[in-house]
Amino acid sequence: MEISRVLEKLTSAQNLGLTKMTPPFEGIENFDYGLRRALDAAFDWKAFGDMLLHQIPARTLVFARGVFELRFALFLSPDEKDTLYCIGPWAEGPRSKESIAWCKTYLDEKAQDVIQEYHNRVRQIDDNAIKSTLFGVISLIYPEGELKTEEWREFMPLNFRPGLESFSDTSFTEELPAELVAERYAAENRMLQAVVKGDSSSALGAYESFRRFQVTPRLHSLLRDFKNFSIILNSLLRKSIEQASVHPYYIDQISARFAIEIEALTSLEEGERLRVRMVKEYCLYVQKYSLRQYSPLIQKVINQVNLHMDSDLSLKSLAAQCYISPSYLSSVFKQETGQTLTDYISSRRMERAAKLLLTTNARIAVVAEEVGILDVNYFTKMFKSATGQTPTHYRRDKRAQLSLEVAPDGALPLLPEKKNGKN
Secondary structure, eight states: OOHHHHHHHHHHTTTTOEEEOOOOOTTTTGTTTHHHHHHOTTTOHHHHHHHHHHHSSTTTEEEOOOOGOOOEEEEEEEHHHHHHEEEEEEEESSSOOHHHHHHHHHHHHHHHHHHHHHHHEEOOOOHHHHHHHHHHHHHGOOOOOOOEEEEHHHHHHTOOOOOGGGGHHHHHIHHHHHHHHHHHHHHHHHHHHEEEEEEEHHHHHHHHHHHTTOOOOOOHHHHHHHHHHHHHHHHHHHHHHHHHHOOHHHHHHHHHHHHHHTTOOOHHHHHHHHHHHHHHHHHHHHHHOOTTOOOHHHHHHHHHHHOOTOOOOHHHHHHHHTOOHHOOOOHHHHHSSSOHHHHHHHHHHHHHHHHHHHHHHOOOHHHHHHOOOOOHHHHHHHHHHHSSHHHHHHHHHHHHHTTTSOOOGOOOOOOOOOTTOOO
16 A cells, blocks of 8 residues: 555545655645744754654654644654655634633734734644544554554644744744735635636635635624625636636526525535535536637537527528628538537537426427427427437426435435325
8 A cells, every 4th residue: 555645645635734754854844834934944844854753653643733723643654764744734623712812912913913824724624533534544554453643732842942033023924924825826726727627626626725724704794704705706716617618698697696695695504515516516517618629600609509599590590690601610510519510409409498398397389489499390309309209208207207316415205296196
């Protein structure tokens, strides 16, 4: 089992930092997001690394509680010489009254603000839960029953004792906040770039990194603050899928829907679930509606088909709208999409008709008219050719199937309505 791969997956899933420390210990200064470096520019990182290698016991997972109540997990690799892994930091929750009181007693307001901003960067997670998870996974690397645990509890851990004057140094009061803000914006940009590509997995991963930054509340109401930042997120996501050449009609649909849902929020927990769904659904919109891979001409034609399905969509009329010949449009469309314009229009009309049959009680003639086909018999023939069923049978069978699906949240399946007292 490759330790580094196991830890990368574990920390990525938990949205925690992972630092591999090995001589000559280059790059380990960011293991705590730059806090010690900001407090002591002359800090001896090589000595720090050497000290950890000698103080961390073999076959032991050390849980250290450090400055400003931050937590770390450290252990020596059993397979790699002189190699230490550090996981964290994380925080069990908001800062305690004791920590806040200490800062107010010894530090000025500027330094206090930096500490709060720093703490906002750290992932908040249940301490017992993450300890159990880390122990369970890391113990797989060792023979059964061999891995032990130790607790280190110091206010300034790992033999680190800066003077109070360090908290007023420019590296702490100016450079560290700047780095934290830059990192927050970098995480935000990674999320938005993934959304532009419709990459849901990467977007959610970047969102988790972005979510670590709990921006200092600007209003007295935490829920109102959450709603305001959610509105900003909605706007950022909206602009992102615009870059993916999603038509404004669809952008307005999803943006307006989420704006209403944001205002209706009643709790922060509900809001967090909504934000995750926002990221996912904006990615799905890119996957479904993005026309970035097509030329402006074909983008225009596809949008005309999708948004005006009940109008005249003949090759001649579409070509006239683009001021080109029908033969040229037909050739370019087939070249870029891999299918004829006629086939594309037919497939989109049948997809739209199928959705209307399932989501409305409109008569078959009305559904046919909604997708631009006035001859009901011709529509029925087209629909059966596309789906293998007549519109009436499709609506009946699909609705029956959907009614037997398990409802959300583990509720019991919904059964078909009884007829004459029987199922």
